[in-house]
Amino acid sequence: MVKYPQHLVFGLDIGTRSIVGTVGYKERDKFNVVAQYVKEHDTRAMMDGQIHDINKVGETISIVKKQLEKQIGRQLSQVCIAAAGRVLRTVTVTTEYEFGEETLINQEHIYSLDSLGVEKAHDVIRANNDTGINFYCVGYTVVKYYLNNYIIGNLENHKANKIGAEIIATFLPEEVVSGLNTAVGIADLEVANLTLEPIAAINIAIPQVYRMLNIALVDVGAGTSDISITKDGSIIAYGMIPRAGDELTEVIARHCLIDFKTAEKIKFELGTRKKTITYKDIMGNKIKVEQKELQDMVRPMVEEVTKEIADKIIELNGGKTVSAVFVVGGGGKISGFIESLSVFLGLPKERVALRGEEVLGDVNFFQENIKKDPLLVTPVGICLNFYDQKNNFIFVNFNGERIKLYNNNRLTIVDVAIQTGFPNEELFPRRGKELNFTINGKKRMIRGQLGEAAIVTLNGNPVGINTRIEANDKIQIIGSTAGKDAELTIEKIPEYHNTIDIIVDGKKVKCPQYAQVNGQIVSNYYNIQENDDIVMRNYYTVAQILAFMDIEIEQDVELFVNNNPADLDEKVYENFSISLKKINDVDFMEEVSCVKEVSQDMEQSKMDKIESDVIVQDSSKANQSEPTQISLDVTVNNKLVTLKGKSKYVFVDIFDWIDFDLRSSRGREIVTLLNGEKAKYTQELNSLDVIEIYWKE
Known part of the structure; x- marks a missing residue:
């Protein structure tokens, strides 16, 4: 028996009337047919190019396969097939690829350009498909190539900044392709290459020189x-x-x-x-x-x-x-x-002709008594199409389902997931829902937590989603999970400083910093909600501090902040002091008197110092004058008041020159203003100062 060391290509022309099996190999520009067998269908298992009885067709393929194996003395496991264009759809697209700089074009660039065209044609088919039928690309041909926008026959080894192609892609419904694959599977064969019958025929019947x-x-x-x-x-x-x-x-x-x-x-x-x-x-x-x-x-x-x-x-x-x-x-x-x-x-009649022996001139038939006629053109073309490898498909098992993929020799698990419609978001770890809010007028976003990554296995082994795949691989993806939604409490915000230290009646009080959320005061344990408007406060009002300490204000209590009279709305910041003084008539008079005494003592001290200086000074200075007493005009409650008898006046001196009963407070706070600002009792007065003194109702 003759042995064929070369790799043999097995092609099947699965026709409506008969199945033609051809086995051969390519040697330089010739194709050698080493075995061929034709078997007619016993029944009308196929009609109009469509398989109607898959089992019957599968049985006939098995017979053809066994006869060919007998002729060549070896088993056949892979087969090239062609589909009839029974419900053929064609799409013509133009695709381009632009390089970052002038590039020498190689086969990889051309193949990538073709693939882009096929993918674009897929998109067109899907966009215009309202039938619910899945269509597969069973072949494509390049109408024109473009080099820097100019038509060219062959791109390879040219330099270009941009290349393009006009491509005709052909598509058939899933059931047509699926029926063919199932039928050859019954004969224990795997599809090595799938093409369209007219593509297979034209590649041998009309050489490039005739096109x-x-x-x-x-x-x-x-x-x-x-x-x-x-x-x-x-x-x-x-x-x-x-x-x-x-x-x-x-x-x-x-x-x-x-x-x-x-x-x-x-x-x-x-x-x-x-x-x-x-x-x-x-x-x-x-x-x-x-x-x-x-x-x-x-x-x-x-x-x-x-x-x-x-x-x-x-x-x-x-x-x-x-x-x-x-x-x-x-x-x-x-x-x-x-x-x-x-x-x-x-x-003219001579312009229409049967093509058989004329186009099979470069085909050698090792079998005797083989007549080169039109019936053999397509079977040989199917075998030759294997060497183009343009229309190759592979099958893989994805999550328990057999999937057919267009093989660009760079397929990965991601490609399988996309082809099957596996949710893209389930391929990668998913974050929980984000949280958006505003803090002190600035927008802020907190991301949700990451979930568990997808579990991907290839033939039982853990792999990444970008792992390359081959025919008949078994792939499983368990989708990723979503993480917890973002959550945050007030105390976790960087602007939150835990406490504000305030001194109340000489004792340090730690007051928790508080926040306003959408205008309402909340605790530091508050869970921030979507689109909350948060304002962090770095102060308390006197009223808020007293409420925090459960202190109730009696009528005869006066409030002081940093030793200045204050009201309940006064803002108190870090390390400010608050004093609460229970004041009756005598207390208040004593306070004012005390201030006056201090002021008078200061004045007397100055006078004593001057007199002492006079005694020890030289006689030439003995007749130096004493400090001069001055009169000072100020406005008190819109009335002109003239202060006399001193060389200097402080605020408390006013009470000697105005009619204001300090004994009639009745729990009210006294308001003392100097030129519109709160005044201290020891504050020095100047000419034309404006003073206001009244009880706050």
């Missing part, structure tokens, strides 16, 4: 006719119609009263040189009929299908016909198909 021309490729299968169009060196459009060879088979079956399988055989005989065709109908009658009669019978259906194909080509080509058409696939071999398509496209 400057406006050419359409039509892959006519049993259930679908897939279309792709080239122009100006690029593939510019993809499309399909869900009608193909089976339409003709069904017409033959109904006309001849035969089963579908017999009708399929007759359909292919219509393309041969047989003049007569013999078959047995379901009644057991052996019937012989002229081939021309059957051709005339199927012609209306041929025309109907080819007209739809022609209309689709013109639509995809911007409303006009193409320059030429290549036809591949078994359905295009029916008699009259090529001629009818050329008529509806308005092209």
Whole structure:
């Protein structure tokens, strides 16, 4: 048995009528097919390119796989497949990438640019998808590349500040792709590469050198006719119609009263040189009929299908016909198909042609008696597409569910989470709710506590969310938790200083600092709420201190702050002193008298000192004059008062010159103001001072 040391690519063309398996390897510019096997479906398990009976299709794939393994002498575990464009959606996007400085472009840059385009196309599909169906990208092609805004064929090894690309991305519904993957899974195969059938066909049927021309490729299968169009060196459009060879088979079956399988055989005989065709109908009658009669019978259906194909080509080509058409696939071999398509496209007959042997010239078939015909173009194209690795998908197990991912060879656990819609906030530790408030007019925010991080495992081992993944990895994420909401009491604010020390009647009293919240006084244990307006106070009023000490003010008690008369609203700051004096008539008179005596003693002391100086001084100074007594005019309670008999006057001297009964307090506080300010009894008076003295009611 021949041994093949090279890595072998296994490609499956899962068609509506049959499954074609191809195994081979690429050597320089040629592809070598080492094994091939075709198996028709026993039942109509597929229709219009869509799997209807997954188990039946899976069984047929198993048969093809075993036959190929027998031919090559080794087991096959991975397979490349292609999806028909039954409900194909295409999106054309333009993407750009700008470098910080002029950069030499390499393959990594180009691949990243393509990936950006595919991601952008995904966004477009999602934004315009109101069906509830998930769509997957099964392939893309680059229409144009741009180098610094100019079109260029190949970006590699050019220097540029900016590169761009126009990309056509193709999408199919999840159920189409899922059905294909499940079917190959029944045969114990894993998908190594997934592409679209028209992409696989065009890559071999229309070489790059032909793509400057406006050419359409039509892959006519049993259930679908897939279309792709080239122009100006690029593939510019993809499309399909869900009608193909089976339409003709069904017409033959109904006309001849035969089963579908017999009708399929007759359909292919219509393309041969047989003049007569013999078959047995379901009644057991052996019937012989002229081939021309059957051709005339199927012609209306041929025309109907080819007209739809022609209309689709013109639509995809911007409303006009193409320059030429290549036809591949078994359905295009029916008699009259090529001629009818050329008529509806308005092209000469020679501009529409079956492509088989012509495009398979670089393909070597190791098997004998292999005829290079249009039926083999797509299977070989599927194998060749593996080497592009543009449309590769992998499957992983995420939280117990099998997930398909577009493989850009840089997939991480984060990509899986995003693809499955796992809540982004549950990937990272979450903070509790923040607390916002205002302190002394300034806004402040306290963050909530961090919760527990997400628990991420890869194949049972703890990992980070940015860990790279591979096909068939088992990933589990247990979402992160939210931490406690932010909370704060008044005593935890930096502006809070615990106590304010105030001296009351000679004793130090520690008063707790208090806060006003939204205008209300609160304790230091108060829990701050969202949007609270907090003002920290660094003082008490006299009334607040007395209330704190449970002191009630009697009528005959006078208040002093720092030895100055004060009222209950007086503000008292750190280390201020408060005195409470119970004053009767005699007490108050004594206080005033005491002040007067002090003032007089000070005056007498000055006089005694002057006299002493006179005695010890030189006789030349003996006749020096004594201090001169002066008169001083001041205003007291809006009346002019003249003070006499002294060389200097203090505030308390006023009481000798005005009519004010100090004995009539009746518990009231006396107000003494000098030029609008609270006065001290020993404060010196000056000419024209304004004095107010009255009882505070």
